[in-house]
Amino acid sequence: xxxxxxxxxxxxxxxxxxxxxxxxxxxxxxxxxxxxxxxxxxxxxxxxxxxxxxxxxxxxxxxxxxxxxxxxxxxxxxxxxxxxxxxxxxxxxxxxxxxxxxxxxxxxxxxxxxxxxxxxxxxxxxxxxxxxxxxxxxxxxxxxxxxxxxxxxxxxxxxxxxxxxxxxxxxxxxxxxxxxxxxxxxxxxxxxxxxxxxxxxxxxxxxxxxxxxxxxxxxxxxxxxxxxxxxxxxxxxxxxxxxxxxxxxxxxxxxxxxxxxxxxxxxxxxxxxxxxxxxxxxxxxxxxxxxxxxxxx
Numbered sequence: 688x689x690x691x692x693x694x695x696x697x698x699x700x701x702x703x704x705x706x707x708x709x710x711x712x713x714x715x716x717x718x719x720x721x722x723x724x725x726x727x728x729x730x731x732x733x734x735x736x737x738x739x740x741x742x743x744x745x746x747x748x749x750x751x752x753x754x755x756x757x758x759x760x761x762x763x764x765x766x767x768x769x770x771x772x773x774x775x776x777x778x779x780x781x782x783x784x785x786x787x788x789x790x791x792x793x794x795x796x797x798x799x800x801x802x803x804x805x806x807x808x809x810x811x812x813x814x815x816x817x818x819x820x821x822x823x824x825x826x827x828x829x830x831x832x833x834x835x836x837x838x839x840x841x842x843x844x845x846x847x848x849x850x851x852x853x854x855x856x857x858x859x860x861x862x863x864x865x866x867x868x869x870x871x872x873x874x875x876x877x878x879x880x881x882x883x884x885x886x887x888x889x890x891x892x893x894x895x896x897x898x899x900x901x902x903x904x905x906x907x908x909x910x911x912x913x914x915x916x917x918x919x920x921x922x923x924x925x926x927x928x929x930x931x932x933x934x935x936x937x938x939x940x941x942x943x944x945x946x947x948x949x950x951x952x953x954x955x956x957x958x959x960x961x962x963x964x965x966x967x968x969x970x971x972x973x974x975x976x977x978x979x980x981x982x983x984x
Contacts, residue, residue: 769928770920771907774900775825776841777850780815786947787922788820788940791827791908794837794857795864796916802934803858809937814944824854826904827916833869836892838901840874843891847883856881923947 770789788810792799814820828834837857844853856877862868871892878888891897908918912930919931921943927950929943 772823780821784821798934827908842897923950
């Protein structure tokens, strides 16, 4: 009778313990989902008038594609695979930085130029140089043929290890849209100014070596709803994506980046919680069945 009672209690304990892995799985799933939801809760949608921003209105009018109004989308856009940056710029900053900024831009875009000169330096100092964020520039040339050629020229400079230097030089010397400042002739002269091998650069640009790459990048932007520049996608470590449209001030980026930095799932805490639940479950089941775990018969 005693043996039968022991077997019955053992069987009851075994069935109860069988539920523990399920409980653990449910706990992990809930904790991760809660983390994802928390990281995607952003500020309410707000519209910023470009005319009221200190650097938002330029002589280019609505040539950025956003008109005189620029908007920050506070709501998150979840993705599984992220945004294709495989054919974009080399990474700026540490490749191990947890948060990624993808910028879609056009070298002839006046508002891109304004953001580059007035807002990016603060983001670079606070986030990129501190290894919190990395940046990819992905071409979205839509303001004319010279935009396409300029994008290709940057990659030709990249062949000689000076992509970012050339990228910066283009914005630092930007002229009016389709005024000729980004003609092939001038693009070649910029390469010479930066000390690039002229023959190698000129052959690259004349051959259209990077034409398909630039076209691909524009298609990537279009597939993600980009209609004008600049457009930014802030990607958190857990895959959450927040979109910022237009030349928003650095202060508009900070809360989004800071929130993204906190979106890393704290699996150490989750593991500790699961362990506690498992131990409590075993103790509770043992007490219920009155089965002494260390008793000898």
